[in-house]
Structures are given as structure tokens and as C-alpha cells.
Amino acid sequence: MSVSAPRSDTQLVSMQAISKQYPGCLANDAVDLNLGAGEIHALLGENGAGKSTLVKILYGLLQCDSGHIEWNGERVNIASPAVARDLGIAMVFQHFSLFDSLTVLENIALGMAVDADATLHLRIREVSERYGLPLDPDRSVYTLSVGERQRIEIVRCLLQDPRLLIMDEPTSVLTPQEVNELFVTLKRLASEGVAILYISHKLDEIKALCDKATILRDGKRVASADPAVESARSLAALMMGDELSDVEPRSSSAIDTAIMQLSKLNYPASDSTGISIQDVNLELKQGELLGIAGVAGNGQDELLRLIAGEVMPSGGSSIVVKGLDITNSGAGVRRTQGLCCVPEERLGHAAVPSMSLTENVLLTAHHRMSMTSLGLVSKAASRRFANEIIEKFNVQCSGPDAMASSLSGGNLQKFIVGREILQNPDVLVVSQPTWGVDAGAAAAIHKALRALAASGSAVLVISQDLDELMQLCDRISALCAGRLSQTYPTSEVTVQQVGLLMGGAALEAST
Amino acid sequence: MNETILLAILTIITAATPLVFAAIGELVVEKSGVLNLGVEGMMLVGAVSSFTAVHVTGSASLGVLAGMFAGVMLALIFAFLTLNLQSSQVATGLALTIFGIGVSALIGQPLIGVAYEGLPKVQIPVLSDIPVLGRLFFGHDILVYCSIALVIAVSWFLKRTRAGLILRAVGDSHDAAHALGYPVIRVRYLATLFGGGCAGLAGAYLSMAYAPMWVENMSAGRGWIALALVVFASWQPSRVLFGAYLFGGISILQLHAQASGTINIPSQLMSMLPYLATIIVLVLISRDQGRIRRNAPASIGKAFHPTT
Structure with a gap:
């Protein structure tokens, strides 16, 4: 051109x-x-x-x-x-410099050295509408999803001409x-x-x-x-260089045995800006990869927290894994039962930034990988496991004693995904598995997720990257405003149709 | 009977005012991300300094200024240790309190038993003579009005000014603030010194107006109550004011109840009441998690290591 x-x-x-x-x-x-x-x-x-x-x-x-x-x-x-x-020169960072407790307006004002007044309010509305980046200047940043946070940074840059x-x-x-x-x-x-x-x-x-x-x-x-x-x-x-390998064609390893059932899963939002999960029903089969698409901030985080056992659903909901009702069990019991999760936020949710990789391994894997005996931690065992992850997932770091915060985003992502996959879970729920990860690493993570499914585990992938889901998953569904759409085989829907599901529309019966 | 109630209300105001000063100062400090547990120590040193100044010079204004100055000096020590040398804020704050108790007892030794007539009341002709209301709203000492004005000013500063926004930003994420080029250490210095001045002023109020004399350890835990008020008021100035008056109110009412002798409850239980009631009420009104997320300074107590 x-x-x-x-x-x-x-x-x-x-x-x-x-x-x-x-x-x-x-x-x-x-x-x-x-x-x-x-x-x-x-x-x-x-x-x-x-x-x-x-x-x-x-x-x-x-x-x-x-x-x-x-x-x-x-x-x-x-x-x-x-x-x-x-x-x-303006820059939109991969890791945002935002103040959680302040509003969008205040954040932008701080980044631009101007007053957070009505004029700026108006300019934000104007720019966000002109460039199709919807943003409410009065929302507190902590209520926003990663995607919405990125919009703040982009709008902030655009405002500086x-x-x-x-x-x-x-x-x-x-x-x-x-x-x-x-x-x-x-x-x-x-x-x-x-x-x-x-x-x-x-x-x-x-x-x-x-x-x-x-x-x-x-x-x-x-x-x-x-x-x-x-x-x-x-x-x-x-x-x-020469590391490139072709994407393997999809072949489904799903068999018709349900391994995790979510039924009538309900969770009311804790404050006015949160998303309520409403009546989510889902059946995950052994050996399948199921994708949940959706625009950031439609309840992905809430759904993951519910499945992981970080928050408890309201009455009438039920979560069953391998025939055991774990609706009211904590995260530890769920892991023992074979349910492992990788949350979206790498630093602070999936890993403790100021702890070493060895210590971070211990946090989710201590039971499944028997790293404790008589209540005492075996540092050798957790170190060994950390080394195994570093090796198998090709994590670039100074060693198992490196602080989690010292790893680049992509490397930490490989590490936390690897930590859960290598525990051989029966059900793995992973949110945004390849966010901010380069093509090589993304391919490695996809390959590992496929291998896990092929070995008979079920994998639930929550992602905003629709191409990723269409390429990776057997079935796909979309989350919109806390409601989960019907599930469709990826071979039978187009990207545009899933886009409709993400917007909350139902597909015609003929599809 | 009316007269008794009126007198009680007037004493409530004097009991609440030092808490208002100390807590609003600490609120600004904490909003910048610094936790100064030395409020009690700064109050005591402020109290003894102002009483000394009044005793020597006879000037009430100089007394107040001396109290504030002493508080600022102690805060300066704290700021230097925690912000420049990056010592632990918790340990340094506790040390500051212990230091303040000791040094104020030492300075105050010759002042025990010295009398002072108290801060002059502001008498406004005509207005002060209105029955009941006149005495309720006028005729207090000048610092009572200052404390209310200070709460309004701090509230306005934090919500409406650019400097206030920067202060909140520094308290929310010092790394992000630093990345945007804001002077984290300088902002925290100024906030800490302001808090010290306010604590000193609170001390001055104790020894010059609330109980015009010097007694060893006369703040009697008010510095700690001020600290608790800030947290339970979820860092909102108006709630600090409310909490301070609630605490002051119950302290005075239980004193009256004890003195009347008509209520048959052990005095120890009665003395607990203000502490208990204030904490319970403030916990109940601050249960909204969203409100806490919006107002709590996320990087409070964390040391800031500038990377570049």
C-alpha cells in the first residue's frame, strides 16, 4: 500500500x-x-x-x-x-495509571493537569461520543472493568490533541x-x-x-x-524467528458426561454500580472447552468469583462438580474437588505482587500438590512445583524466588495459567487467558488448555477476545448484563452472531 | 431544668471541639496516604506548650500558636522519619505518642497547680443576649467557631480544589501519582504537618479552654478516639464532625447521669458508654462498601519508594 x-x-x-x-x-x-x-x-x-x-x-x-x-x-x-x-506525545499504557477511588473525570483531570470541572466533563462526553468510546465521567474507577479503564486512558490521550x-x-x-x-x-x-x-x-x-x-x-x-x-x-x-508452529486444527474431545452444573445461579450486586448475576444455567461436559464471550463489565468477574467460591450465591442457586454440591463450600473445598480458577486480574487477584513465585504457588496448589504436612509448609515441594511451571511454560524470570510483581504481564500470565493447569484440575475456569500476552505465549497457553481438555478435564474460558474463543472452544455462549445466553457449538455460529449474543439479543431459532 | 440542659449542651461543645480539631487534621493526613498514630503525643505536647506560653506571656493568641507550632514540630520529626528515611509509619507513630507523653510530663512539671482563667468567650452585643439561642450559638470561645469552619474548609478543599484532588490521588495510589509527575513526598509532608498543627491546636484547646490547667496525660486517650473517628467516619469530614459531637455528647451526659446519682449503673460501665456508642453508631452508618471504596485512601500506611 x-x-x-x-x-x-x-x-x-x-x-x-x-x-x-x-x-x-x-x-x-x-x-x-x-x-x-x-x-x-x-x-x-x-x-x-x-x-x-x-x-x-x-x-x-x-x-x-x-x-x-x-x-x-x-x-x-x-x-x-x-x-x-x-x-x-501521548501514551496509552498496558498497565494503567489510574486511581481506583476517584471518578473517571477526576482521573482524567489529574492526567492532564486541568481542573475537574464542568468544561472537562463536557469535553469527555464529546470526545467519547465522537470516537465511539462510551464513558460515564462520574463513575468511580473501581467499578469499571479492564476494558472500560482502557477507554479512560485513550480518552485522556485524545483530549490532549x-x-x-x-x-x-x-x-x-x-x-x-x-x-x-x-x-x-x-x-x-x-x-x-x-x-x-x-x-x-x-x-x-x-x-x-x-x-x-x-x-x-x-x-x-x-x-x-x-x-x-x-x-x-x-x-x-x-x-x-524459527519457533513458529502452525495452529493445530480443532478436534473436540468432549464426551457426554456432565462434570460441572450451574443451575439458577443468582448473585445480587453488592452496590449500585456492580453487576447482578441472574439465573445462570450451564452444563460443562468432560473434555470440552466452553467459551463465554462478553464485553468487559457484564458480570464476568462476578461469575468467576461465584464459581471460584470467593462470593456465595443467593438461595436457590446450585453448583455441582462431579456430583458433589459445592454451592456453599469455600474455595479450598472446591479446589480439592477438582475445580481450579484463573481470575482476570493477574496482580492482586491471581497472584500476590510482593510474594515470590514459590509462595504464590503455595497459595492455590498447597493441597492438590501436597505441599503441606502436619500443617507445615514444605518449601522444597512448592519450589519444585514453581520450577516445573517456569520450565514447562517457558516463563522468563530470574527464578522461583522472583517477586510476582517483577515479571512482565505476559510471563506472569503464563505462570498463573501454568500453576492451575499443572494441578490437573477436573474443571478449569480461566478468565482472559491471553490478555496482554504475545502470539507465541498465547499459542502455548492455548495448546496447554487444549491438552488439558484432551486429557478429559473441562475448561471454561471467559474471554473478550472473540477470535480466541471461536478458535479454541467447542461451544460458545455470551454474558450480557449478568445473564448468560444459550450455548451454541462454535462450528454453527458466526462471529457476527456471537456479537449479537454479546449485545443481549437472542439468535433466530433456525441457527 | 432548661438551664441544666443548656449548660450540658454548652459543655458538649467544649468536649467535642478538641476531637474535631485532632480528627480533621488526621483525616487530611490519612487522605494523603500517611497513617500517623502519634496524634495523642502531638496533642499532649501541644497542650503543655500552649499552657506554658500562656503562663509566661499571658497572651492567649501566643498560647494557641505555641500549641500549633509544637504539634507541627512533632509531625516534622514523624514526616522526616517515615517519608525520608522510610521507617514504619505504625511504629514511628506509636513512638511519637510515647515520646509526646514523656516530654509533655517533663515540661509540664512546674505547671501543675497553676491556674488560668480560660479562653475569653466571644460576646456579641444583642445576639448573645437572645434567650437560649443566643447562648447556644454565640458566646463560645473563638476556637469553637474555628473548628466548624475548619471542617467546612477541609471538606471544600478535598472535594472542590485541584490541590485536594492531588492529595486524594497521592493517597489512593502513590505509584500512579508519581508516574503522572506529582510530588508524592512533598504532598505527604504538607499533609502531615497540617495534621500536626491540628493536633497541637486540639491540645491547646484542652489546656486553655476545656480544662484550663495542666495535668499530666490530660488528653486521656482523645488522640486515639480521634484516630478511630476518622476511620469510622469513612474519611468524610462531615461525619467526623458528627462523630466528635456524638462522643462529646455522650461523655458529658454520662457524667451528668453519674453526678445525679439517680441511675443505678456502675460508673465504670457509664464511662465506657461514649467509646462504645460512638464506635457502634459509626460502624452502623459506614456499612456501605461502595462508600468505603470511594473514600478510603488505598495506599494508607504504605512506604513510598520512588523508582526513578
Whole structure:
């Protein structure tokens, strides 16, 4: 595709020979990156390839050891994010810098150094409507889902009229419809002359959206490519080197024995902003992968907490696993019964950030993997298990004593998914299994989930990534405002039809 | 009979005012994410400093200022230890209280038995002479009005001003605030010093107005009650005011009940009443989890290590 956007000879941004050394690893090795106004530029690479380091240097969060940055042809020293913002650089982070107890309006005001007044209120409404990013400025952030939180960050950036917008994995929490809307937004911004640096692992998206791509591997720039010319497969090959393997065709291993039954599951919201789970009925068969689609904030978190035993359903509900009624049992009993869960929030819910991996292993696996005797913890056993997870799931970390918070998002995700899978649960419930994880790691997680199902366990996948669910699951259903739709075999519905289910509509009887 | 009730209400106001000062100061401190358990110590040092100043200079204004200054100085020690040297806030706060009890007893030794006539009352011609209402609303000492004004000012500051928003943001997530470029340590310093000033003022009120004299350990646990009030009021200024008056009210009423001798309940039980009732009432009104999530400073008591 020839790029028709207005372009002068000088680039908007030119990063030249950027190097950054961390203790024990060279994160960026003489990386060049050039962006013109109105260009949508993809930055591709696996976890640990140095993408985050590079954009953090560009945004002033890190300083490079050597190399320099030119902005509009002039050499600049981006000493802090404030300097970057003054130049016109805005960034949507993968991990959001949001204040939970404050409202959307207050959060945006803090990020922009303006007052949280009626003018800003109006501008937020305006921008969020114009770009199809619905946001209520008066909601408290803690009541919002991950997807909604991301919208805050995007709206905050758009309000600053940036000249360069950096987006770190923006679509991993959006529905297909939302992704399309976002792409319309981004293309519109690009046509207005805004340069966009787009970090993603989703090759289809990059092909659909980006004018150019820079591919990083192990801290080096291995290629620049035109995504319109390259195929998804050739891009993946550049990104992953020779590790690439094809996706195995689906073959269902489901047999007709129910292993978990949810019936009339009800849970009233604890406050006015929560979602009530209403009359959820679901039967999970042995050996099957069942997907639950849905837009963020439609009760996914509540449903997972109910199944995990973190909250108790109201009367009349029932949860049966392998013939045992565990409706009123706590999380420990449920794990003993073979029901393991991976919640969406990696840090703080699935893992304790300030504890080591060994200690985090102990928290969910101590019983199933017999890590205690006479009430005493066997550190050796938990260490062994942590090492096993690190090895089998290829987790990049300094060892089993690394703090959970020191791992990158993708690596921690591999670790917590691995922790539950290796316990050989009869039922595994996993929420957003590949959020913020690169293509290689996502493939590894998918493969492990399939292998688990093939071994006769049932896997319930709650995800906002519809492509993932359609590719991975045998049957699919959607959660909308706390109600679960009917379940359909994935081979018999289209993405558009599931999109309808996610919106709360019922499908025609003929499908 | 009317006269008795009126007198009781007037004493309730004087009993509640030091709690209002101490608690509203601590509320600001906690909203910035700092937990200063040294309120009791700062109150005592404030009390003895203001009484000393009044005794030496004879000026009530200087007395009040001396009390506030002493509270700020103690808070400065706390801020330096916890914010710069990153010592544990809990341990440092407890040490500050013990230090305050000791040092105030030492300074106050020569002052025991010294008399002071108390803070002058504000008398407004005509208005103060209105029967009942005049004495209820006018004719208090100036600090009573200051305490109410302070609650309104703090409430307005936190909800309506940009500085207040930054303070709440720092208390909610210091890492996010730091990432956005806000000076976490400086904000917490200012909040801690403000809290110290308020605790000192509360102490000054005790020794200059509530019971115009110096007695060792005269705050008698009010610093701790102030701390509890902040939590049970779920960090809302108006509820702090309510809680302080509730506590003051029940303390005075049970004193009157004990003095009347008509109620046959052991005095120890009666003395427990204000503590129990205040906590129960505030727990009952703060059961809404959403309200707590919106108001509780999430990073309270956590040390902040700036990464860059």
C-alpha cells in the first residue's frame, strides 16, 4: 500500500541507534525507529523483545544509554513524561495509571493537569461520543472493568490533541465491534495528521491498520516491513524467528458426561454500580472447552468469583462438580474437588505482587500438590512445583524466588495459567487467558488448555477476545448484563452472531 | 431544668471541639496516604506548650500558636522519619505518642497547680443576649467557631480544589501519582504537618479552654478516639464532625447521669458508654462498601519508594 498521508522529508520522530542496558540483559541494541506525521506504525515483537523499553524511552520514562531522539528534525532530550507531553506525545499504557477511588473525570483531570470541572466533563462526553468510546465521567474507577479503564486512558490521550499517540496492546480487551470502532478512530486521527505507534501481537490487526512495521527480536531491530505486502505468517516468522508452529486444527474431545452444573445461579450486586448475576444455567461436559464471550463489565468477574467460591450465591442457586454440591463450600473445598480458577486480574487477584513465585504457588496448589504436612509448609515441594511451571511454560524470570510483581504481564500470565493447569484440575475456569500476552505465549497457553481438555478435564474460558474463543472452544455462549445466553457449538455460529449474543439479543431459532 | 440542659449542651461543645480539631487534621493526613498514630503525643505536647506560653506571656493568641507550632514540630520529626528515611509509619507513630507523653510530663512539671482563667468567650452585643439561642450559638470561645469552619474548609478543599484532588490521588495510589509527575513526598509532608498543627491546636484547646490547667496525660486517650473517628467516619469530614459531637455528647451526659446519682449503673460501665456508642453508631452508618471504596485512601500506611 502506498501511503498517501501528507509527508515531508523530515520525520516527525526519529529514534537513532537507541541502546539500553539492564543488569543482565541488553533490552535495546542500537534500535532505529522513524515515524512520519499521519503514519500508523506497528511495533512488533514477542515478550521481552524490547518494545516496552523502546517506547518508555520515547515517552521519557526511561533514559537511553546511547543513541538519540529527533523530533521534527531537532535533537531533543526527553527527560520526563512531562517533556514528552509538551512535545505532543501521548501514551496509552498496558498497565494503567489510574486511581481506583476517584471518578473517571477526576482521573482524567489529574492526567492532564486541568481542573475537574464542568468544561472537562463536557469535553469527555464529546470526545467519547465522537470516537465511539462510551464513558460515564462520574463513575468511580473501581467499578469499571479492564476494558472500560482502557477507554479512560485513550480518552485522556485524545483530549490532549497529541501529535504522536503510542498505544500498547490497545485491543486485547475490546470486542470485535469495539476494535473496528477503535480502528476507525485511529485512521481518522491519522488522517488528521497524528502519528500512531501501535504495539500489538495481533498480526491481522496490524495488516488491517498499519502503514509500516518495525519488528524487534531480542532487543534488536530485525526488520522493517510493509504489513500490506507481508502475510500474517511471514510477519510472525520475522517476529518469532524459527519457533513458529502452525495452529493445530480443532478436534473436540468432549464426551457426554456432565462434570460441572450451574443451575439458577443468582448473585445480587453488592452496590449500585456492580453487576447482578441472574439465573445462570450451564452444563460443562468432560473434555470440552466452553467459551463465554462478553464485553468487559457484564458480570464476568462476578461469575468467576461465584464459581471460584470467593462470593456465595443467593438461595436457590446450585453448583455441582462431579456430583458433589459445592454451592456453599469455600474455595479450598472446591479446589480439592477438582475445580481450579484463573481470575482476570493477574496482580492482586491471581497472584500476590510482593510474594515470590514459590509462595504464590503455595497459595492455590498447597493441597492438590501436597505441599503441606502436619500443617507445615514444605518449601522444597512448592519450589519444585514453581520450577516445573517456569520450565514447562517457558516463563522468563530470574527464578522461583522472583517477586510476582517483577515479571512482565505476559510471563506472569503464563505462570498463573501454568500453576492451575499443572494441578490437573477436573474443571478449569480461566478468565482472559491471553490478555496482554504475545502470539507465541498465547499459542502455548492455548495448546496447554487444549491438552488439558484432551486429557478429559473441562475448561471454561471467559474471554473478550472473540477470535480466541471461536478458535479454541467447542461451544460458545455470551454474558450480557449478568445473564448468560444459550450455548451454541462454535462450528454453527458466526462471529457476527456471537456479537449479537454479546449485545443481549437472542439468535433466530433456525441457527 | 432548661438551664441544666443548656449548660450540658454548652459543655458538649467544649468536649467535642478538641476531637474535631485532632480528627480533621488526621483525616487530611490519612487522605494523603500517611497513617500517623502519634496524634495523642502531638496533642499532649501541644497542650503543655500552649499552657506554658500562656503562663509566661499571658497572651492567649501566643498560647494557641505555641500549641500549633509544637504539634507541627512533632509531625516534622514523624514526616522526616517515615517519608525520608522510610521507617514504619505504625511504629514511628506509636513512638511519637510515647515520646509526646514523656516530654509533655517533663515540661509540664512546674505547671501543675497553676491556674488560668480560660479562653475569653466571644460576646456579641444583642445576639448573645437572645434567650437560649443566643447562648447556644454565640458566646463560645473563638476556637469553637474555628473548628466548624475548619471542617467546612477541609471538606471544600478535598472535594472542590485541584490541590485536594492531588492529595486524594497521592493517597489512593502513590505509584500512579508519581508516574503522572506529582510530588508524592512533598504532598505527604504538607499533609502531615497540617495534621500536626491540628493536633497541637486540639491540645491547646484542652489546656486553655476545656480544662484550663495542666495535668499530666490530660488528653486521656482523645488522640486515639480521634484516630478511630476518622476511620469510622469513612474519611468524610462531615461525619467526623458528627462523630466528635456524638462522643462529646455522650461523655458529658454520662457524667451528668453519674453526678445525679439517680441511675443505678456502675460508673465504670457509664464511662465506657461514649467509646462504645460512638464506635457502634459509626460502624452502623459506614456499612456501605461502595462508600468505603470511594473514600478510603488505598495506599494508607504504605512506604513510598520512588523508582526513578
